[in-house]
Amino acid sequence: MGQAPRSSLRPLALRAATDQRRHRRVAVALLGRYMLSDRKEYPCQTVDMSPGGVRLTCAVGGEVGERTVIYLEHVGRIEGTIARLLPDGFAVAISATAHKRDKIASQLTWLANRAVLGLPEDRRHERLVPRQTVTTLRLETGREIAARIVDISLSGAAIACAVELPLDASLTLGRTPGRVVRQFKGGFAVEFRLPLSPDRFDENLVL
Template sequence: MSHAAPSRLRLSTALALSAKAEDRRRHQRVGVALLGRYMLSDRKEYPCQTVDISPGGVRIVCAVPGELGERTVIYLEHLGRIEGTIARLMPDGFAVAISATPHKREKIASQLTWLANRASLGLPEDRRHERVVPHQAAVTLRLESGREIPARIVDVSLSGAAIACDADLPLDAAVVVGRTPCKVVRQFKGGLAVEFRLPLSPDRFDENLVL
């Protein structure tokens, strides 16, 4: 028997294993919460936040659902523009099958690796430090009971706000700040911190925003 046949067999096996490894990398999902916005076929943009991402797909939480098979364009912090079609609908959002060139998928994979390493090392998320103090600081907190509490916004990020008030609310309590649904995530002397149920759109994130 020729020595070429075993060599070809070994090469074929190596290529198959390499393809499987590449396929795993292409579909490996990373649980990461990135803020962004998406555009449906109506050409309107809406805020969203990712649940998990792979170079082949992304799952987002959002308020306005699309339809199965509908094309969408998503703009995400750190990843930029992503295009694809809605592959699955869920009560709080949908999953998108990403349409991208191999080069674009490689870039997404590299960026996801960086994001996963940053999370495992406990490095701070940049967006947590991006805060503004709105010109309209006076706001009303509305509780589930219907009670209204006057308050003042200390500062706001895309994902939440620090609120000065006299109320002593428990963690995870549902509250509406102005017209924005939130939940209480931290208490501090003289106030509390809330997390928005849906992140703010980056387009309206400045001192003129009104919650």
Template sequence: MITDEGLAERPRLRLAQASDLRRHQRVTVALLGRYMLADRREYPCQTMDMSPGGVRLTCAVVGAVGERVVLYLEHIGRIEGVIVRHPPGGFAVQLAATPRKRDKIASQLTWLANREMLGLPEGRSHERLVPKQPGVVVRLESGREIQARVIDISLSGAALASIATPPIGAAVTVGRTPGRLVRYFDGGFGVQFMLPLSPDRFHDGMTL
């Protein structure tokens, strides 16, 4: 929740309000996700902008205009819609949602927009689990390999225990999963995956 004190410290900042977003104002937001086309093929994607009524995606495989698509987006969850146009690099979806669902999306987008504007820390958006086989090799772009232990993992990233400290922003490959180093903590570092893991392989017996 944004406090009065926070507003006082940033007098020129106009925060997004859910009431504005319910009128389908678009928010520029980059959320990782996956989508399934009508033939049940599944692919990774990232949002470019979104409103409670629609979303524009960047992705490698483009469905046909009029085709039904099911989306799973971090922070938002599962939503459905129809492809309505093909902007460069992806497609735009008109969402099929109840008024209650649209209100929920508006509130989530409001929080995301305000978090970005105020520089608030990113919360954990996904369930996290501890794998049964936590040992993993982390490879840097230079070819250097680091032995690490997975503390916990989510669809979008992992916390790794290691004595090594690659630089923030470094491109890394955790096992076979590409990502980037986004934070340090005592005894290790956090990695955000370049593309989210598929939910069907997310279990404690999984390997990266």
């Protein structure tokens, strides 16, 4: 039998190249949480990701082949199985439909372009103003300070407060521990010690 015509091979080659690009790993640091088979949630951060897999830095490991559910900022909920254990976390093979993989590919392309072009973060889906904005700050000394939440993201909050706190000051915002990372006129930004769970991130959130 002779070789197949080049024209019949080209679509396969194009599809293979497309699949390879689609599954190219992107170095991206996204905060999130993951759940193992024990049904407990733990904080994590991505190291790199493709539509077919993600590498996580986390404190609590699992077993190879164990199913996990992960919630990531920008990406949302993904499922998969632990494919490889690493010194500081593990790698997950993502289980998803072709449509979901295409969606992840688009999100990763946007994140990669944003980093390369130095674009400001699009916070329309990252930050929200909770219904309950009045809160109490508790300092390490035990002092309590009344404050107001300007907005919240998975990783922190902007706080309006009459008391000026120094950078890196530790505090508890409601029941959520954090530290002061930036100051602005009339308040400061707080970074949470652990990211919030995306599945409860809505206007009814109470810290």
